Amino acid sequence: MKLVIFDCDGTLVDSQHGIVASMVEAFGVEGLAAPVRASILGVVGLSLEIAVARLMPAGSDLDRVDRMTEAYKEAFRARRLLKDHAEPLYEGMRETVEGLAARGDVLLGIATGKSRRGLDAVLEREGLSRHFATLQTADTNPSKPHPAMILTAMDETSVAPGDTVMIGDTSFDIEMALSAGVLPVGVGWGYHPPQELRAAGAKIVAANHRELNAALARFLPPISS
Secondary structure, eight states: OEEEEEOSBTTTBOOHHHHHHHHHHHHHHTTOOOOOHHHHHHTBTBOHHHHHHHHSOTTOOHHHHHHHHHHHHHHHHHHHTSTTOOOOBOTTHHHHHHHHHTSTTEEEEEEOSSOHHHHHHHHHHHTOGGGOSEEEOTTTSOOTTSTHHHHHHHHHHTOOGGGEEEEESSHHHHHHHHHHTSEEEEETTSSSOHHHHHHHTOSEEESSHHHHHHHHHHHSOOOOO
16 A cells, blocks of 8 residues: 655645735734745745744744734634635646545645645645545644654554655745655645755655655556456
8 A cells, every 4th residue: 555645735726825925914013024925935844833933023032922823813714705716736646646546555645834724625625635644733743844744644644654655845845744754755846946856855746736646656556457
């Protein structure tokens, strides 16, 4: 049995507009100038408290980080209710997930810096919840790049590191995969540039879903006819 673990934001779904807008709003609540878009996207994948702390001015106290974190959560929850809110699946990712889930020799998982509530909302909206055997979030694990999410996913599915692959769009995903002893596969359509993924240790960086499927085909055993 093989285990294929996906990151969520920037890998399965394009949530950048909501993330950036919510972070800008959270900084506004504290009367601070918001970081530039690239800086905000650069911390996507980290647990929210750590991401906020990295974006805050140097010397910010923990109480202010906590307030900003809550302000972000409130802003994102409110934005999700707007009619024009969008977190679309990236091209080809529904077909990739459904194709893998249809195999009898593959289990699927997610390892994300999102909360479980946020992840459940995405999966339920897209009708993908039933395909995943293990869901690891920031609620119950240390932040990436700590390997705990992957280690827990492997423990829950009884799959060994040599039979596990982690797919993600940030250097945090790649570093987490390497720390856990699993195959890291980067995707080039997310929030960290391909060269950053390669510098973090990714041997494969897929430019699109077709390249990702080809990379997975090399990792997975052939389907017997």
